[in-house]
Amino acid sequence: MTADFTPNPLSHRTIVPPGQKIDLQDYDPADTGKFESKESAQVKLAAGILQLAEYQNILYAQNKFSVLIIFQAMDAAGKDSTIKHVMSGINPQGCQVFSFTSPSTEELDHDYLWRIHKSVPERGRIGIFNRSYYEEALIVRVHPELLAAQSLPHLDLKQIWPQRFQEINDFERYLTSNGTVIIKFFLHVSKQEQKRRFLGRINEPEKHWKFSVQDIQERAYWDDYQAAYTDIFNHTSTAVAPWYIIPADRKWFTRLTVADIICNRLQQMDLAYPQISDEQRSQLAIAKKALEQED
Known part of the structure; x- marks a missing residue:
């Protein structure tokens, strides 16, 4: 690999032990680990992005494995910007x-994993889920009235x-045994930082499109969501598909840690x-000779 990237020790502390x-x-x-400045982290992130691109080239050419990256978080934790960077x-x-x-x-007329399985990445590709099937043990748990629409027998x-x-x-064990590597991230933002980001969306006209009144309504269930996430981590962080809890109050550090773990x-x-x-x-030798003999 040409990229100068070494692992960040914090990635080992973010895993939820199965x-x-x-x-x-x-x-x-x-938490920002050993990094004291945004600038030093950005240099490290740039190297990580280069290395990730190299790994993707090999993954694509080999066409043997696939990678599924799952992002879960409270609103305004930075999922979109993390994926982008x-x-x-x-x-x-x-x-x-x-x-x-x-x-x-249509999706409600099937089991809750039906729409998910259709979107699992093909061999050689990286798939990213911005929210995922974990919503079925998260938002549906916080709002159990949603279960009525599922017409469960x-x-x-x-x-x-x-x-x-x-x-x-x-499901994750099945995917893993068939060549899909699953990497699950929870971007952990504090309630205070979420408030600051919501106010930023309200106060800055170019961010108005990001704001939804429903975000404030869901914020009222903060403690319920924290409890639901904790239960998810304690029951679904497994050896084949562990969870990583990523500090998300500093976006620059979030991006670095995510890149580190993926690499x-x-x-x-x-x-x-x-x-x-x-x-x-x-055949390559014949093709090479033919090309070299051309005028």
């Missing part, structure tokens, strides 16, 4: 981004969430350019 119980309150949204060096032909909003009538509010955790774990995970994969056969090598 099989262990954590409390989201123990994670500091304003970290993936800025990626070849668009090898990357797909899906945003999952409220399910359509059996509904037991005491059992549905453990059941969905198990279904999600089984580390890609580095751990068995990525290599395809090897050609002896017959293909002979």
Whole structure:
């Protein structure tokens, strides 16, 4: 690899240890690790973006694995800008981004993973989910009245969430065993920083389009969402698909840490350019000779 990028030690502290119980309150949204300045982090991020592009080239050429990157967060945590900056060096032909909003009538007539499975990246490609199937154990849990629209044949509010955790774990295990590497990020923003960003959207005309009254309505459920996320992490951070809780009060640090973790995970994969056969090598030699003999 030509990019000068070394792992950031904080990435090892952001992982939710599989099989262990954590409390989201123990994670500091304003943590910036060893970096004292935005400038030093930006230099590191630039190197990470270059390395990520190199890994993507090999992933695409090999056409053996795929990578699914999931972003979950409270509103205004910076999902869109993180995707934009970290993936800025990626070849668009090898990357797909899906945003999952409220399910359509057709989607509600299927199981909740139906629309998700259709969007899983093909081999050789990177897929990004801006929100994901975890909404079915998050917003639906905070607002259980939404379950009525799903017309479930059996509904037991005491059992549905453990059941969905198990279904999600089984789904991720299935994808992993078929060559999809899953990287799950929660961008952890503080309630105070969310307030500051909401006010920025209101006070700056060029950001008005980002603001929705529903954002304020959902903010009233902050504690419920924090509890729901904690439960998700404690039940779905597994060895094959662990969660990473990323400090999100400083966007420059969020982007660096996300890039670091993606590069580390890609580095751990068995990525290599395809090897050609002896017959293909002979054909290359013939083609080369023919080109060199042209006037």
